[in-house]
């Protein structure tokens with residue numbers, strides 16, 4: 001029996017942190033054996049916030065190296081780049097023509113931008129249509145995303161339904177797969193770990209940097225357990241072990257943090273080494289991406305042919 005199809009996209013927006021890893025990236029690796037997986041670098045999405053040629057190039061390569069380093073296997077996962085497949089933007093246009101402004105005004109990304117009183121670019125407004133195209137071209141069964149992206153997958157589903165109603169059955173309706181009740185990983189200051197809060201532990205940090213970050217974790221302790229330290233620690237060790245350690249070292253925050261540093265290091269060191277290996281041969285990593293894009297292109301162009309046929313522009 002052929003495997004079900006999984007698709008997800010990742011914006012090339014800076015260094016990943018351990019919140020991203022445990023909250024999202026790791027699941028792609030865990031699922032790669034069970035699904036025919038498509039993971040793409042959403043560079044056109046990142047263009048909303050990133051308007052710098054050099055940084056864009058670096059970020060794309062960095063995301064590619066990050067994903068190879070955490071163990072995405074190109075034999076199991078088609079890794080590709082959104083901008084290599086012009087069908088994404090082409091289909092997004094078609095979707096623009098069947099979607100109303102009031103409908104898109106309900107999207108979170110737009111509402112957030114509006115609340116910040118920004119001058120919103122048309123791309124930010126249309127973002128869910130590009131995302132719908134990203135998804136629907138590949139007929140995935142599931143789209144694993146964080147809670148914050150659930151609405152966008154639902155918009156893709158609505159858009160598929162609407163298109164099918166107007167032009168006949170064309171798109172498979174995707175299901176969002178909300179990454180299983182993953183708790184939010186707290187950052188150094190106890191708020192959600194996030195690039196935008198400057199409170200992260202980078203996933204590929206060197207030992208000294210990890211140490212510096214961990215020592216800076218705010219130790220707010222209710223009942224003797226420094227809860228932020230513990231919340232991060234339990235990603236790296238079983239709670240049975242941790243409970244013992246935290247009881248033995250009650251109140252000794254520095255020592256607990258030192259144990260955490262060693263545990264993170266044990267986990268991260270091999271990933272960091274793998275990343276270094278991949279970064280020694282960037283042309284090889286780019287070959288992987290190119291081969292992935294070639295494979296994705298075949299699927300996307302076939303689907304787009306069907307769309308052109310069904311809307312009546314192919315003669």
Ligand code: ADP
Nearest residue numbers: 019020023024146147184185192193194195196
């Ligand atoms: P950031 O907030 O650092 O900009 P993104 O919004 O780029 O992170 O998130 C990328 C993915 O990582 C999303 O799927 C998101 O749900 C997940 N993620 C981000 N921060 C955390 C966190 N602190 N804990 C768990 N998952 C997270």
Ligand code: TRP
Nearest residue numbers: 008009010011042045131134135
């Ligand atoms: N918008 C998603 C994010 O910000 C990235 C993304 C773009 C995506 N296209 C997608 C995710 C398609 C899943 C499917 O994280």
